[in-house]
Amino acid sequence: MNTLPPLTTPAEPTAPATAARRRPWSLTRNERKNLGLGLLFISPWLVGFFAFLLYPIYYTVRLSFTRYGGFGEPVWIGLDNYKRFWTDGLFHTSLWNTLYYTGLAVPIGVVVAMVLALAMNQPLPEIPIYRTILYLPSVLPLFAISFIFWALLDPNKGVVNEFLRLLGFSPPNWFGEVAYAKIALVGLAQFGAGQAALIFLAGLKGIPQHLYEASMIDGAGAWSRFRNITVPLMTPVILYDLILGLSLGLQVFTQSYIITRGGPANSTTFIVYYLYNNAFKFGGQMGYASAIAVFLFVLTFLIAIVVFQTSSRWVNYDLT
Amino acid sequence: MTDSRKDVQTTLFGKTITRRRLVQTAAVAGAAASTAFHAPAVLGQEKAKVTFWTTHTDVGFDSLKTITDMFNAQSQDATVEIVQRPAADVEDSSGLITAVRGGSGPDVYLLDRFIVAERAGQGLLQDISSLASDNGLDPSLDGVYIAFASAEAHFNDGLFALPFDTDLRALYYNKKLLTDAGIDLEAWDPKNGVLTWDAVKEAAAKLDVKDGDSFSTVGFVPYYNQGWHYTYGFSWGGEFFDYDKCEVTPDNPKVLEAMQWVYDYTKGEGADAMYAFIQGAMRPGAPPNESPWNQNRLAINLTGDWEIANIPKYNPDLDYGITYLPVPTDGMDSTTWAGGWSMVIPQGAKEPEAAFKFMQYACGADGQRQYTKDTSHIPTLLEVQKDKTLYDERHLFFIDELLATAKNRPPLPVGAKYWAEMTSAWEKIYLNLADPATAMGEAKKNTQADLDSGGFCPIAKPAS
Numbered sequence: 001m002n003t004l005p006p007l008t009t010p011a012e013p014t015a016p017a018t019a020a021r022r023r024p025w026s027l028t029r030n031e032r033k034n035l036g037l038g039l040l041f042i043s044p045w046l047v048g049f050f051a052f053l054l055y056p057i058y059y060t061v062r063l064s065f066t067r068y069g070g071f072g073e074p075v076w077i078g079l080d081n082y083k084r085f086w087t088d089g090l091f092h093t094s095l096w097n098t099l100y101y102t103g104l105a106v107p108i109g110v111v112v113a114m115v116l117a118l119a120m121n122q123p124l125p126e127i128p129i130y131r132t133i134l135y136l137p138s139v140l141p142l143f144a145i146s147f148i149f150w151a152l153l154d155p156n157k158g159v160v161n162e163f164l165r166l167l168g169f170s171p172p173n174w175f176g177e178v179a180y181a182k183i184a185l186v187g188l189a190q191f192g193a194g195q196a197a198l199i200f201l202a203g204l205k206g207i208p209q210h211l212y213e214a215s216m217i218d219g220a221g222a223w224s225r226f227r228n229i230t231v232p233l234m235t236p237v238i239l240y241d242l243i244l245g246l247s248l249g250l251q252v253f254t255q256s257y258i259i260t261r262g263g264p265a266n267s268t269t270f271i272v273y274y275l276y277n278n279a280f281k282f283g284g285q286m287g288y289a290s291a292i293a294v295f296l297f298v299l300t301f302l303i304a305i306v307v308f309q310t311s312s313r314w315v316n317y318d319l320t
Numbered sequence: 321m322t323d324s325r326k327d328v329q330t331t332l333f334g335k336t337i338t339r340r341r342l343v344q345t346a347a348v349a350g351a352a353a354s355t356a357f358h359a360p361a362v363l364g365q366e367k368a369k370v371t372f373w374t375t376h377t378d379v380g381f382d383s384l385k386t387i388t389d390m391f392n393a394q395s396q397d398a399t400v401e402i403v404q405r406p407a408a409d410v411e412d413s414s415g416l417i418t419a420v421r422g423g424s425g426p427d428v429y430l431l432d433r434f435i436v437a438e439r440a441g442q443g444l445l446q447d448i449s450s451l452a453s454d455n456g457l458d459p460s461l462d463g464v465y466i467a468f469a470s471a472e473a474h475f476n477d478g479l480f481a482l483p484f485d486t487d488l489r490a491l492y493y494n495k496k497l498l499t500d501a502g503i504d505l506e507a508w509d510p511k512n513g514v515l516t517w518d519a520v521k522e523a524a525a526k527l528d529v530k531d532g533d534s535f536s537t538v539g540f541v542p543y544y545n546q547g548w549h550y551t552y553g554f555s556w557g558g559e560f561f562d563y564d565k566c567e568v569t570p571d572n573p574k575v576l577e578a579m580q581w582v583y584d585y586t587k588g589e590g591a592d593a594m595y596a597f598i599q600g601a602m603r604p605g606a607p608p609n610e611s612p613w614n615q616n617r618l619a620i621n622l623t624g625d626w627e628i629a630n631i632p633k634y635n636p637d638l639d640y641g642i643t644y645l646p647v648p649t650d651g652m653d654s655t656t657w658a659g660g661w662s663m664v665i666p667q668g669a670k671e672p673e674a675a676f677k678f679m680q681y682a683c684g685a686d687g688q689r690q691y692t693k694d695t696s697h698i699p700t701l702l703e704v705q706k707d708k709t710l711y712d713e714r715h716l717f718f719i720d721e722l723l724a725t726a727k728n729r730p731p732l733p734v735g736a737k738y739w740a741e742m743t744s745a746w747e748k749i750y751l752n753l754a755d756p757a758t759a760m761g762e763a764k765k766n767t768q769a770d771l772d773s774g775g776f777c778p779i780a781k782p783a784s
Contacts, residue, residue: 067773069442070417071667080773087769089762090744150603155596156534170533173596178753261409261604264595265748280414282737283435283442284774 057297063290070279070286081291091292093266094274101182101270102249105189109245110238112193117200131201138194146258149188150175175260178267185255185268196241203237204230235315243304250300271296368674370400373416373426375407378608379629383694384430387687391678398674400428407605411435411736416666417444425666427675433472433483433662434729434739440475441733441776446665447478451676468728469700471782473662475733482683483700485691486660487624488722489546491520491646495639497537497619501526508643510717514654515646517555520620521585527619528589535597538589538612540620542582543750544598545613547622549742552578554655554727556648560738561730566777568732568767570742570760579756581648583749591752608634624659625718628696642714644721658726660700698723733776738767 027035039046064081066074085091120131137145152160155173164171174184211229220228253272256262262269262277271292279289374384381404388402403426405415410432419425431439439445449459459479461470469483493508503523506512524539541547549570553560558574561567569575586594598618601611612618614635621627622645631638644654663679665672681687688699692710698718699705711719732738745759771777 069444070421071443084769088766090766154600156600173592173599176595176599177592178751259603263744263747264751265753266744276414277740280417281409281411281740282770283438283444283733285737285770 060290060293063287064294066287066290067284068287068290069284074287077287081288082295084288085291085295090266090269090274091271094269094271097182097267097269098250098252098271101186101252102246104183105186105252106242106245106249108186109189109193109196110241112190113196113200113241114234114238116193116197117204120197120201121204134197135194137191138197140191142192142254143258145188145191146255149184149191149255150259153184176264178265181260181264181267185252185259188255188259189249189252196245199241200234200237203234207233232316233318236317239307239311239315242307246303246307247300250296250303367395368398368671370398370428370671370674370678371426372400372402372428372430372675372678373405374402374430375405376430377404377407379626379633379695383691384682386694387682387690388678390686390690391681395677395681398671398677400678409604411739413439413444420444420666420668423668425668427665427669427671428679429664429666430484430661431481431664433469433481433660434731435736436472436481436662436664437475437731437733438735438737439664440478440480441774444666445480446667446669446672447480448482448665448672448676448679449479451665451672452479452482454673455676455680457680464702465700466702466705468658468726468782469660469662472660472728472731474782475731481662481664482679484661484663484683485688485695485697486658486700487626487697488658488718488726489551489622489624489645489656490718490722491515491643492613492621492623492627493641493643494613494616494619494621495641497527497616498523501619503527505641508641510643510721514644514652516650517581517646517648520646521588524620534593537617537619538594538597540622541594541598541618542585542622543746544602544618545621545623549575549579549746550657550729551622551645552582554657555645556581557652557655561732561779563779563781566771566779568734568738568764568771570738570745570763570767571757576756576760577648579746579749579760583752583756586750587752591750595751614638625696625698625715628712628714629694642717644725654725656722656726658698658723658728660697731782732771732779733774734767734770737770738763741767 063074065076065078067077067080068074116134120127120134122130124130140148152158153174155161155171155176158174160174161171172180174180207230211233212225215225215229251272252270253276256268256270256273257276260268262273275289275292275296278285278292372384372388374381376384385402388400392399408415413431413435416425416429436445440447452459458464461473461479461483464470465473465483466486469486473479473481473483495505498505498508501523503526507515507519520540527537527539528535529537542552550560553570553572553575556574556578558569558572558576558578560569560572560575562569598612600606608614608630611634613621613623616635616638631640645656647654663683665675665679669675683701685701685704688701688704689707689710691697692699692704696711696715699710704710705719708716708719729735729739741763742760745754745756745763748754748759749756
């Protein structure tokens with residue numbers, strides 16, 4: 001009996017077999033050439049990344065262990081700047097202010113962006129006009145919005161307080177009272193919600209219409225469709241906005257610098273504003289300012305990790 | 321050569337030329353062009369270009385521009401370009417620090433004199449002692465500039481600035497508003513002596529006008545304009561630094577007494593309502609026409625000598641008087657305080673020698689005389705200060721009556737920090753958010769920590 005030749009898999013081409021045996025970084029001449037070309041094409045970004053991001057981060061970390069006024073030689077003082085966090089009352093105040101602001105501004109920002117996106121998503125012929133109007137405040141520079149908001153919330157002549165008086169309320173001095181100053185700045189932050197709303201709008205456009213149609217046939221109302229279809233399918237966008245919002249919220253500075261100068265009574269002294277004062281107002285505190293910057297970097301990083309870790313419980317990637 | 325090319329050459333040059341001739345002509349033309357291009361550069365090198373930065377605006381900037389033009393007109397060595405930088409808090413040097421670090425800083429900068437020591441201590445400024453000696457100016461400035469201004473210009477025995485102007489605080493009052501409220505103006509005439517703070521409080525209460533819960537006119541806001549911690553602390557006889565212990569003393573008992581008076585005053589008036597009235601005018605960069613003083617809605621204003629130059633511009637019909645800063649109790653001597661600016665050369669200045677020549681001119685007799693006339697500030701140069709023809713009657717009151725009673729902020733290497741910490745405490749006090757001892761105690765703790773960690777002690781007491 002003729003024995004059948006043993007079953008074999010077709011012979012592998014020799015080149016991949018060689019490649020499999022190769023060390024991961026041993027490239028052929030062609031591959032090296034391609035890599036070189038690739039690096040050349042992204043070199044502007046690489047230069048920017050190393051020169052304007054990585055090196056400043058390294059330099060900031062180094063300065064955070066020194067006493068330094070911005071000129072001359074930094075004096076190495078070990079962990080003294082970090083130990084100072086424990087005893088510096090204004091650092092605690094600024095940290096609390098920042099967390100309070102971020103804790104309010106970011107979730108409210110998500111809600112406002114979602115509402116704006118839903119409004120922008122209405123099937124109306126004139127919708128481009130509404131979209132432009134809703135987006136317009138987002139293209140204004142923050143300092144311009146700050147001045148507008150200051151005028152709107154002026155305790156004596158501001159439109160908001162005049163309106164509240166007409167309704168019979170006794171309105172507060174928004175930027176002049178400790179209890180309201182941060183809340184007023186949270187309100188100001190919503191002027192920039194148009195940016196996030198555009199991303200939310202793109203997310204809404206990506207939800208298949210047939211899901212809504214099917215649910216309507218099943219008798220689902222508007223709220224039910226929103227809660228059970230729109231929100232779950234928008235969670236990846238919400239996660240993105242949350243991470244971005246947290247990062248920006250923790251770095252809040254301009255509004256406080258322009259409108260309140262950290263007051264009244266340090267109630268709007270945020271951590272970046274305090275960092276700025278140490279770096280550019282108080283002589284010899286560039287090292288401490290650097291330590292605050294490192295602290296903020298680590299804090300942002302940790303919060304982002306926590307949000308990512310918990311996101312698996314509430315973010316739905318099924319249709320994305 | 322083809323006929324057509326010959327035609328072109330003939331048309332251009334009038335006759336046919338050889339290649340050698342063409343090259344020779346080009347070489348000569350090139351040399352001539354090169355000379356022409358270089359000639360202005362050589363001429364330009366004769367005058368150094370000095371860049372001068374200031375954050376002054378309005379009347380102050382206009383006067384500095386005039387002084388710069390005057391210098392340029394007479395200088396054989398330098399041309400100065402004045403650059404107006406965005407206004408910020410006086411202790412905020414972010415623009416200067418970043419520009420100097422980036423190699424694009426100015427040659428001369430106008431710096432609030434009370435933070436010269438702090439900026440010198442952090443290494444931002446050049447020691448100009450040798451430049452002063454080279455230009456015939458004794459670096460001690462003794463007998464040339466008023467003593468406190470000279471002290472503020474020095475740090476660790478080095479000269480880091482030339483004093484420019486100084487200014488003094490006084491109490492201004494709107495005669496019409498006071499008269500309409502039935503207040504006898506005789507007591508407010510400085511010829512009749514010094515008012516007490518309680519007398520001001522009593523008068524101010526008659527001047528307040530309310531519209532519902534908010535003020536439409538206020539008699540006196542103790543923390544508006546030049547109503548600072550230093551103003552009241554000095555008035556009560558307090559001291560802000562103990563040179564023997566190298567210790568900041570915002571908790572000095574006299575300072576705390578002064579703070580308590582302000583705390584009680586705003587509490588009586590309604591701290592929130594008063595702040596709502598004045599807050600807009602206190603906003604950084606608020607235009608002068610938004611000031612209730614210029615709108616005749618604030619009757620008594622604690623401000624400085626510069627107001628004399630501002631009033632004709634922003635409230636020309638105002639009928640006003642000026643008197644001493646009040647005292648806490650009858651019989652005490654009135655005390656005011658003096659501030660002022662100075663010119664410095666930051667690190668990295670490209671033309672330090674020419675810069676110093678400009679500083680010497682601007683801070684010298686010609687510059688200070690012009691600035692005094694334009695802005696109604698006070699010269700720091702003793703020679704100019706004596707010239708009574710520079711002042712009108714109101715301005716003379718500052719020179720003759722107030723200057724001798726003036727104190728100044730201690731020139732410390734943590735001057736800006738001290739100011740910021742005390743201002744934060746001050747805000748808590750006048751808004752009734754913290755009692756004076758707690759607020760000033762916090763300011764002391766935070767400032768002293770920087771003073772100690774910076775290794776600045778001991779600090780020599782400046783000559784008074």
